[in-house]
Amino acid sequence: MKITSTGRTSPLADVDVLIIGAGISGIGAASHLRALHPFMSLAILEARDSVGGTWDLFTYPGIRSDSDMPTFGFGFKPWTHRKSIADGHIILDYLRQTVAENGLAEHIRFGYRVLSAEFSSAQGRWTVTARHSHTGETAEFTARFLFLGTGMYDHDAGFTPEFTGVEEFEGQVAHPQYWPENLDYTGKRVVVIGSGATAVTLIPSMAGTAGHVTMLQRSPGYIFSSPAEDAIANTLRKLLGHKRAHKVVRRKNILLTRGVHKASLRAPKLMRRLLIANVR
Structure with missing residues (x-):
């Protein structure tokens, strides 16, 4: 197998299934493939040097799931931690466990960033060209x-x-995706622009240390407030065990989410009042 820095390359791997990305989606797909079609060959290309995707990339204070993990996690791997709304490092551990338990590590090619993907109808195969982030060399991978x-x-x-005049701001500007490792906001006045999932997890974490935190939002949203630990789920795990409880908890949470969604469509004004009252 030949890898060259220029021109066409011989396939570094020829597999049945080629997966791009070793985050929660890629890990889930590979796990299902190993379970349902163990004789199929596979390879996973990951541009970074570790698995986890979002949960390995982001390190800002307070990063956590904004959905319950029994539902957001994998159906084939029960969520066993006492927190259903889990911190980022707990989710990353869960993903690493999934990789280990399903023997996926040997199939992951780290450091390969995909440049192009071409499909040949005549051959019935994909040819994916990727560049290794450390060596700069290119390689080809082929798959059905x-x-x-x-x-x-x-x-x-x-x-x-782009914000007009941001260059005149005398304070520090930080992006959650590139959070400075030693950023000290103790006692400082902070403005967080945006009100999505990142802001919702970041602001409560900063509020206890910063002097004052202000959120700027364009469009108001509604948040359902619930405890990080699901008392019903934790009780069911003790009574039924993780595997059997997982199915019940997952179904319970899905039905609750669907119920809130349908009620919001049918009675938006009533649900708005209830959601605001719940947060208060």
Whole structure:
């Protein structure tokens, strides 16, 4: 197998299924493939040097899930931690365990960033060209099926809107995707622009230390407030065990989410009052 820095390359791997990305989506797809089609060959290309995707990339204070993990996690791997709304490092451990338990590590090629993907109808195969981030060399991978688990983030350049006069601001500007390791905001006045999932997890973590935190939002949203630890789920795990309880808890949470969604469509004004009252 030949890898060259220029021109066409001989395939570094020829597999049945080629998965792009070793985050939660890619790990889930590979795990299902190993379980349902163990005789199929696979390879996973990951541009970074570790698994986990979002949960390995982001390190800002308070990073956690904004959905319950029994539902957000894998159906085939019960969520066993007492926190259903879990911190980022707990989710990353869960993903690493999934990789180990399903023997996926040997199939992951770290440091390969995909440059192009071409499909040949005549051969019925994909040819994916990737560049290794450390050596700069290019390599080709061929496969019958291509699965994209790249997620929604640009890991190299997180979205940063332009603000007139930002260069005149005398304070520090920080982006959650590139959070400074030793950023000290103790006693400082902080403005967080945006009110999405990142802001919702970041602001409560900063509020206890910063002098004052202000959120600027364009469109108000509604948040359902619930405890990080699900008392019903934790009780069921003790009574039924993790595997059997997982199915019950997952179904319970899905039904609750669907119920809130349908009620919001049918009676939006009533649900708005209830959601605001719940937060208060």
